[in-house]
């Protein structure tokens with residue numbers, strides 16, 4: 001059973017369709033990437049999933065039944081991009097207050113906060129005020145207050161913005177741990193390299209419509225362009241064959257693009273016949289960033305090799 005299913009969701013603002021007939025489902029325990037350029041409709045979608053907006057059309061089911069915002073919201077942790085902390089309140093009190101607001105007893109909240117503060121190296125912060133925290137520090141606090149009550153569904157909008165690499169890794173490890181313990185994570189971002197590292201499944205939204213839906217591995221296979229990097233002690237400029245084109249050079253390897261229907265073995269046979277000493281032969285799969293740009297801008301992914309032609 002899926003933890004979340006959105007079916008044909010639509011949301012208009014005046015005449016603009018911010019979300020235009022979007023459907024997808026998320027299995028429990030997965031880390032799911034909701035991607036799209038600025039203004040694509042991600043926040044509007046999340047606001048419907050968290051009960052902030054009612055959809056104009058379509059339906060949402062949560063944990064196997066119709067989504068009931070008033071009841072289900074206790075099972076959802078949402079960390080929005082714009083932070084909603086009380087500036088004058090002390091950090092420990094704030095975490096305690098928010099946890100109790102989400103239904104935890106004071107004793108449970110206290111134990112959980114202490115655990116999290118140790119885990120994220122925040123023990124000495126208890127009596128600091130939010131207004132005295134740096135951007136990255138308040139980001140960590142916001143993360144803790146989002147996950148403290150052990151929600152089934154955790155929605156994180158740009159969770160790494162403002163974090164240095166060490167703190168980003170700390171939070172990343174916690175995201176993996178929460179998923180392993182059964183929570184489902186929706187991760188909304190423009191940062192594709194983070195998505196490749198963290199998410200199994202993605203949905204890409206553009207101009208209010210879903211334009212891509214699948215596992216990261218499958219999407220990369222679907223968009224591959226039969227590019228290979230050949231490490232060889234040879235001048236690739238001498239290779240004249242109908243099997244492939246040499247389209248550039250990268251990291252001292254020749255980048256070749258195979259013609260449709262040509263197998264790796266045919267290419268290797270050709271190179272061996274030419275007396276080439278092959279040190280490596282690897283397929284180049286497109287990065288999610290390449291795929292994102294190709295879909296959103298309609299630009300070919302091979303363009304990044306143009307400069308070295």
Ligand SMILES: Nc1ncnc2c1ncn2[C@@H]1O[C@H](COP(=O)(O)OP(=O)(O)OP(=O)(O)O)[C@@H](O)[C@H]1O
Nearest residue numbers: 013016017018036037038039040041042043044045
């Ligand atoms: N409350 C609102 N009133 C009017 N228009 C809105 C409102 N919220 C969003 N929109 C419009 O809906 C469209 C989708 O916006 P949304 O905030 O969902 O995009 P997004 O994908 O989250 O973008 P970003 O990555 O920049 O945060 C945009 O064109 C935006 O101007």
